[in-house]
Amino acid sequence: MGWFDVHAHLTSPHLVDREAELLANAKAAGVTTILSNGLNPRDNQAVWDLSKRSELVRPCFGLYPVDAVMPGMIRLGIDYPRDEEPADPQEAVQWVADHVEHCVAVGEIGLDHYWVPEDLWEEQEGVFRQLVQIAIDADKPIIIHTRKAERRTFEILAEMGAKRVDWHCFGGKVKLARRIADELEGHYFSIPSNVRRSQSFTRMVQTLPRERILLETDCPYLAPEPGGQSEPAHVAGSAAFMAEEWGVSLDEVREQLESNFERLMGFRP
Numbered sequence: 001m002g003w004f005d006v007h008a009h010l011t012s013p014h015l016v017d018r019e020a021e022l023l024a025n026a027k028a029a030g031v032t033t034i035l036s037n038g039l040n041p042r043d044n045q046a047v048w049d050l051s052k053r054s055e056l057v058r059p060c061f062g063l064y065p066v067d068a069v070m071p072g073m074i075r076l077g078i079d080y081p082r083d084e085e086p087a088d089p090q091e092a093v094q095w096v097a098d099h100v101e102h103c104v105a106v107g108e109i110g111l112d113h114y115w116v117p118e119d120l121w122e123e124q125e126g127v128f129r130q131l132v133q134i135a136i137d138a139d140k141p142i143i144i145h146t147r148k149a150e151r152r153t154f155e156i157l158a159e160m161g162a163k164r165v166d167w168h169c170f171g172g173k174v175k176l177a178r179r180i181a182d183e184l185e186g187h188y189f190s191i192p193s194n195v196r197r198s199q200s201f202t203r204m205v206q207t208l209p210r211e212r213i214l215l216e217t218d219c220p221y222l223a224p225e226p227g228g229q230s231e232p233a234h235v236a237g238s239a240a241f242m243a244e245e246w247g248v249s250l251d252e253v254r255e256q257l258e259s260n261f262e263r264l265m266g267f268r269p
C-alpha cells in the first residue's frame with residue numbers, strides 16, 4: 001500500500017534514460033504503483049516490457065487520440081510535432097484488442113479537439129468507441145485523455161455505459177467535472193502534480209467528492225515547478241497538498257486515495 005501514479009509516461013523519450021533513477025525516487029517517496037500509459041503499439045510494447053523489469057510499474061495499453069487520426073492529419077497537412085512514423089490506426093486498435101488481457105487499464109484513449117480539426121472528429125470518435133468497447137468487453141478500466149472535447153467524451157461514455165473510468169488531467173470546466181462525478185458512478189479524476197499552481201485542479205480538489213479523486217503526474221509534463229520535468233515521486237507532494245486543503249492527516253488522505261484506486265482498478269495500489 002502507498003502512493004500511486006495512475007497516469008505516467010515512463011517510456012517517453014524524455015525519460016527513458018532516467019528509468020532507474022525515476023523508479024528509485026518513486027520508491028523512496030513511498031510510491032508503490034505506477035500505471036505507465038501507452039500511446040501507440042510501439043509504446044504499448046515498451047510499457048509492457050518495462051512492467052516486466054519493475055514491480056512498481058503496471059502496464060496500460062492505449063492509442064493517443066491524435067495518433068488515432070494521424071493519416072488524416074497528414075493528408076490535411078496539419079502541423080503536429082511527431083517523432084516517429086505513425087502506426088495505422090486500425091492496426092493500433094487491433095493491437096490493443098489482441099493484448100488487452102495483459103494490461104491493467106485501457107489508456108490513454110479519448111478525444112482531442114485541440115489538435116484535431118473538425119473534419120476528423122467523426123473518424124476520431126469511431127476509433128475511440130472501438131477502444132471503449134474493447135475495455136468494456138474485457139472488463140478493464142479506461143484512462144481518458146480529452147482536450148476541448150470533454151462534453152462529447154462524457155456523452156459517449158455515458159451512452160456506452162463505461163463504468164470504470166479515470167479522467168486524466170481534466171481541462172474542462174470544474175462544473176462539468178462535478179456533473180460527471182454526480183451522474184456517472186465509477187468515474188474518477190486524477191489530479192496532476194502541478195496542482196498547487198493550477199487554479200482549476202485546486203478547485204477540483206476542493207469541490208469534487210473526495211471518493212472520486214486520484215493522483216497522477218503525466219510525467220514528463222505538468223511538473224510542480226513551471227518548466228520542470230515531472231516524475232512519479234511528485235505524487236507525494238500532491239497528497240500533502242490535499243491534506244492541507246481537506247484539513248485531514250496525510251494518513252487519512254492515503255486511506256481515501258487507496259480505497260478510490262482499489263474501487264477503480266480492482267486491486268490495491
Ligand SMILES: [Zn+2]
Nearest residue numbers: 007037108218
Ligand atoms: Zn498522457
